Amino acid sequence: MKKKVMIAAAIAVMAGAGAYFGNASNSPSSDGRSDLLLENAEALSDMEIELPEVPIFCNAGGYGRCWEPWYKPVDILIYGPCRYTGYTSDFCGSI
Numbered sequence: 001m002k003k004k005v006m007i008a009a010a011i012a013v014m015a016g017a018g019a020y021f022g023n024a025s026n027s028p029s030s031d032g033r034s035d036l037l038l039e040n041a042e043a044l045s046d047m048e049i050e051l052p053e054v055p056i057f058c059n060a061g062g063y064g065r066c067w068e069p070w071y072k073p074v075d076i077l078i079y080g081p082c083r084y085t086g087y088t089s090d091f092c093g094s095i
Helices: 002-026 028-045
Strands: 067-071 079-084
Touching: none
Parallel strands: none
Antiparallel strands: 067 079
16 A cells, blocks of 8 residues: 555656646746847857957067077077067067
């Protein structure tokens, strides 16, 4: 007798859980939220974002920004003139 009651209770719990989760996936409130999340994900993945133009200023004349020290192969401690790289993060002081 107890075994039949336990089986019936388990079936009732499983049927209730199935009805709850089946209804939750069809509710209009969850669909609205999922559409909004999908639109946000699509907007974030859009690579057609145009950034404003940024001017890059490099020093002319053989030293300054966009130049790096050019080391002589004979001695690492003595470096010769600066070599142009085009990267604004590079800097070579005047010698």
